[in-house]
Structure formats: C-alpha cells, structure tokens
Amino acid sequence: MKYYILFGPPGAGKGTQASAMVQKYNLCHLSTGELLRSEIAAGTPLGLQAKALIEAGSLVPDEVVEGMIEAKFQGTEGVDGFLLDGFPRTIAQAEALDAMLAKTGEAVTAVVSIMIPDAMIHERIAHRATIEGRADDARPEVVENRIRTYHDKTEPLVGFYKETGRYNEIDGVGTIAEVQGRIFDLMDRF
Numbered sequence: 001m002k003y004y005i006l007f008g009p010p011g012a013g014k015g016t017q018a019s020a021m022v023q024k025y026n027l028c029h030l031s032t033g034e035l036l037r038s039e040i041a042a043g044t045p046l047g048l049q050a051k052a053l054i055e056a057g058s059l060v061p062d063e064v065v066e067g068m069i070e071a072k073f074q075g076t077e078g079v080d081g082f083l084l085d086g087f088p089r090t091i092a093q094a095e096a097l098d099a100m101l102a103k104t105g106e107a108v109t110a111v112v113s114i115m116i117p118d119a120m121i122h123e124r125i126a127h128r129a130t131i132e133g134r135a136d137d138a139r140p141e142v143v144e145n146r147i148r149t150y151h152d153k154t155e156p157l158v159g160f161y162k163e164t165g166r167y168n169e170i171d172g173v174g175t176i177a178e179v180q181g182r183i184f185d186l187m188d189r190f
C-alpha cells in the first residue's frame with residue numbers, strides 16, 4: 001500500500017487537489033477534518049468533544065485523530081493506498097503514524113506539501129467561507145488561531161519529513177489545473 005501525506009497550511013487547496021489525486025491513483029481519501037465534521041453532524045460523543053475545539057481553531061487531541069485513522073486503515077479495501085489530508089498535524093501524530101505502519105512493515109511513501117504565502121491563506125479562506133459555510137472559516141480570530149497553530153505545531157513536520165527524505169514541496173500558487181499538473185508529475189515517480 002502507498003501512504004501519501006497531503007501537507008500544507010489551511011487554505012492551501014488540499015481538499016480541492018485531493019479529489020483528483022485519489023481518482024487518478026486509486027487511493028482512499030482520509031481527511032481528518034472531514035471525518036471530524038461528520039462526527040459533529042452525527043452528534044456522536046467524539047463529535048461533541050471535537051466541536052468546541054474546532055470552532056476555536058484549536059487541534060483536537062492526538063489520540064482522537066490517531067484512533068480514527070487507524071480504524072480506517074484497517075477497514076478499507078480495494079484501494080492502492082491512502083491519501084492522508086490534515087493528518088499528521090503534530091510531531092506526536094507523525095510518530096504515531098510511523099508506529100502504526102511499522103506494525104505491518106510499511107512506511108510513509110511520500111509527503112506532498114502544497115505551499116502558499118501567508119497572505120494567500122487569508123484570501124483563500126475568506127473566499128471558501130462564502131462558498132462552504134464552515135463555522136471555523138467565518139470568524140477572523142478563529143482563522144488567525146488556525147494559522148498560528150499551523151506555524152507552531154504543524155510546520156515542524158517539514159523538518160521531520162525532510163530528515164526521512166520523503167518531503168516534496170509543490171508551489172501552490174497558480175490555477176487548480178496548474179497545481180494539479182505539478183502534483184501528478186511528482187506522484188508519477190512513486
């Protein structure tokens with residue numbers, strides 16, 4: 001199985017690019033943000049726990065997302081691999097992922113990191129707020145907190161994955177098709 005990590009700041013276009021990637025390479029798309037939003041919509045205990053944190057722009061506990069991911073790894077068939085979107089988001093999650101995969105002698109295939117400048121993060125999220133109506137996109141202080149959380153907790157993963165030689169950076173500035181072309185050129189190598 002292939003295990004791709006789709007990485008990048010909030011608003012980098014991960015969700016948009018993910019749909020084309022999973023189709024072309026027969027992958028299962030695992031977005032922890034989407035999984036958490038369905039738990040909230042279904043009113044599960046996990047959803048209730050996650051709701052306030054997400055609405056504040058903070059991260060939910062590592063164990064919660066790790067459990068969701070491992071359950072999906074075990075319960076998914078008929079694909080050539082997984083596209084992890086929004087996970088891992090902390091060094092602890094990255095270590096937990098390595099440990100999960102090591103159980104079956106597997107490892108992360110590649111990190112596909114979509115990079116955009118900070119100023120563009122604000123622009124893209126403001127635009128998405130008018131289309132998707134996500135509560136955590138609507139309030140500027142929540143968006144600020146997500147960007148801060150990204151820089152503090154998630155960006156250190158760049159160094160973590162560079163050390164393993166699995167880190168690949170894509171320029172996320174351009175049209176959807178241009179960015180998609182850059183991603184496909186990269187993924188064709190694995």
Ligand code: ADP
Binds near residue numbers: 036093
């Ligand atoms: P975006 O990429 O726009 O920030 P996501 O849909 O990936 O949005 O995530 C939305 C929210 O869900 C995050 O701000 C966070 O509260 C929570 N979340 C998603 N993935 C994780 C994760 N791996 N660890 C902790 N919290 C997460």
